[in-house]
Amino acid sequence: MATSRSRRGGPPEEPEVGTTGRYLVLLDERDLAAGARAMRRQAGVRAVASASEAPEGLEASGADAIIFDDIGVAVVDARPDRVASVRALAESAPSILAVEPERYVYAIDSAEYARGYRDGVADLVRRLDGGAGPEQEATTSLEAAAAAAGPGAAATSYTWGLTATGVPATTRTGRGIKLAVLDTGIDVRHPDVARRTIMLASFIPGQTVHDGHGHGTHCAGTAAGVANPSTGQPRYGVASRAGLHVGKVLSNQGSGTDQQILAGINWAINMGCHIISMSLGAPTSPGQSYSQVYEQVGRRALARGVLIVAAAGNESSRPFQIAPVGHPANCPSFLAVAAVDPNLAIASFSCGGVNGGGGEVNIAGPGVAVESAWPRPVLRRTIAGTSMATPHVAGLAALWAETDPALRGQALWDQLVASAKRLPLPARDVGAGLAQAPV
């Protein structure tokens, strides 16, 4: 499947903004030699067999391409007159699965190189995962706008939730911080997502990470949506440059088991995520204690410098009834997030710390009339829930984590709590108050 935007012949084009001019070629791992042959015969590309043959990198080796055997990716530095044939390889050679412009330049050090191309593979893999068929050109005006605008351009307006938490004034973007959203997955071909590199995994048997529900896309958008969405203003994402990891632990029907959720947490920690956002849970009854298994998970995470942020739950019908914080947010080691509305009043559905013994609300986030991304064709949607408040806090945690490498795990939790905006509401309902961004 070719992912290049133009199939025209003619004079060589300037590299797209944000790309290096080189290409990543995804080879069929079952026959790397066939892929190398196809590159040579059809595009005149001379490759060295593996990174070990060219430790100084592509330029120094004199080859046109290096193949990273263990991940089945070749980096091709094609001569200008060869670019069109390189791009055409995905159509012309069965042993070549995809061709993609390289987005970033990596250091010559070979381990760094391989890691970078693994990110490149993840980018390719997510295109393959979400795609229904080959797509040669930007076919919609939204995709063309995405290509033109770029994710880095400054936004001009923000959702109320971003404004209330101080995002417009912050200099931080979450860059260098890895944030996992464990939910129903993400629409990988949503125009606002399409230019972002995301690590993906599905823990739902028989379902890909593609979001067939909507909830996951909305939450991921709030936590880490791009600064200049191609679907238009206002901006809705908090940590626009965080390393986004999407783990599908809830099915397209919105259901998940502990087995899937715990596997997702394990994955996020193994992937080096600093923050895990979980907008999911089950109701608890008054007096019910928290899960010992999840509490151990939360403590292990904090000890490793990982902060888990979870939704307090939506079972209340205030003022008549305040439901207790749900599972797993009721674990003491999980940062439990309540929802406030645009007047900074407690949302009617937001669960409260009525159980004690761990089932407290720790902090609050914007959770009413929250606009974010939604799977195609809807693209944008405004909904409510502690599910929406949670990724706000997770994104804000990423901004704080970027300010200081010591802000990890419990220290990051303490910083969020210390810097929260105090509200004239009971701690039972909002914990320390409304989470805020660093300046």
Next chain:
Amino acid sequence: MAVTCSVAATEPAAFDDVVERCRRAGLEVAERLGAIGVVTGTVDESALARLAAVPGVTAVERARSVQLGDPDAPVQ
């Protein structure tokens, strides 16, 4: 019955030892989650006590399910 078990050991060899003992106690292992010290799987209800008594197992719980609201619902 689907269960989740927390394991005290963090070091990989010790974790694997406990998982193996769980298996011999009747757990049909689904996931070994070393980074968080959890093993998940299924076990016959009659073997629950034996599983909980395995040295190194700190908790055994029935696996829960969570369910989101309808995607068209205004509150999620």
